[in-house]
Amino acid sequence: MSLREQLNALTAAEALPDRYPAMAERWFLPLADWLRAQQAARGAPLLVGVNGAQGTGKTTACTALCLMLEASGLRSLTLSLDDFYLTRSARQQLADTVHPLLLTRGVPGTHEVALLAETLDAVVAGRDIRVPVFDKAIDDRLPESDWPGVGPADLVFLEGWCVGAGPEPELALHTPINDLEASEDADGSWRRYVNAQLAGSYAALYARLHKLVMLRAPSMERVLEWRQLQEDKLARRRSGAGVMNAEQVRRFIEHYERVTRQCLDELPARADYLLDVAEDHSICGARVS
Numbered sequence: 001m002s003l004r005e006q007l008n009a010l011t012a013a014e015a016l017p018d019r020y021p022a023m024a025e026r027w028f029l030p031l032a033d034w035l036r037a038q039q040a041a042r043g044a045p046l047l048v049g050v051n052g053a054q055g056t057g058k059t060t061a062c063t064a065l066c067l068m069l070e071a072s073g074l075r076s077l078t079l080s081l082d083d084f085y086l087t088r089s090a091r092q093q094l095a096d097t098v099h100p101l102l103l104t105r106g107v108p109g110t111h112e113v114a115l116l117a118e119t120l121d122a123v124v125a126g127r128d129i130r131v132p133v134f135d136k137a138i139d140d141r142l143p144e145s146d147w148p149g150v151g152p153a154d155l156v157f158l159e160g161w162c163v164g165a166g167p168e169p170e171l172a173l174h175t176p177i178n179d180l181e182a183s184e185d186a187d188g189s190w191r192r193y194v195n196a197q198l199a200g201s202y203a204a205l206y207a208r209l210h211k212l213v214m215l216r217a218p219s220m221e222r223v224l225e226w227r228q229l230q231e232d233k234l235a236r237r238r239s240g241a242g243v244m245n246a247e248q249v250r251r252f253i254e255h256y257e258r259v260t261r262q263c264l265d266e267l268p269a270r271a272d273y274l275l276d277v278a279e280d281h282s283i284c285g286a287r288v289s
Contacts, residue, residue, distance in 0.1 A: 032068035050159040052215035055226025081160025126152040167199040180254035214271035
């Protein structure tokens with residue numbers, strides 16, 4: 001199957017716009033060429049962080065890039081930060097002992113960073129390893145017997161909404177930025193805990209990455225709209241079962257808002273490869289540092 005045929009199949013499987021294969025070839029083929037050059041220069045497995053707010057298409061972009069890289073003979077795989085969420089029981093313990101908002105998955109502090117670091121190290125070392133799977137429908141990690149195995153790879157993508165995010169200065173944490181922070185984190189202890197995680201274990205994790213790619217959303221407002229679109233699509237698949245309404249989506253996104261805004265403000269200057277995402281979800285520009 002040719003690359004275009006594989007992109008067409010991906011477009012159909014993900015119910016993407018008909019323009020997606022041509023857009024992927026225009027914007028992702030140059031990125032794939034750049035990544036091949038980076039891997040060749042390193043002469044060893046390359047770890048690539050892929051940052052993008054919810055709805056930017058980072059997961060699908062990684063799939064398309066893997067198809068392009070594998071077409072030229074490079075073994076590649078994608079790890080999702082989402083699959084390394086703490087179990088619900090572990091988050092419940094954090095909620096009981098640190099802050100109730102930590103029960104909600106997503107923010108730094110709700111991932112098993114040590115397990116992810118071990119996984120990255122094993123892949124780079126060329127060892128076979130089993131990778132966790134988090135089932136969002138049950139809000140919990142699947143049992144280890146259901147984890148898929150992965151083998152050695154020349155290039156590994158780590159994709160996630162806060163991949164590469166750094167901490168904010170203390171002064172920025174003083175004032176709530178949305179209703180959730182004002183009403184449920186009035187003393188700022190939750191956001192300070194999240195910020196401390198970014199400054200500690202997450203900074204050490206991201207230091208393992210060799211390159212950082214960012215898909216930059218046009219604004220925080222578009223992120224909220226895109227997340228609602230994702231929920232609408234989920235509703236059609238599940239016939240409404242376990243689907244959030246508009247108010248629930250807004251509250252959910254407010255958990256992510258502070259770090260997302262921080263990424264939009266400061267991460268473009270640190271990204272090695274920046275892709276701009278337009279309001280219609282298409283890529284509209286690129287920059288290589």
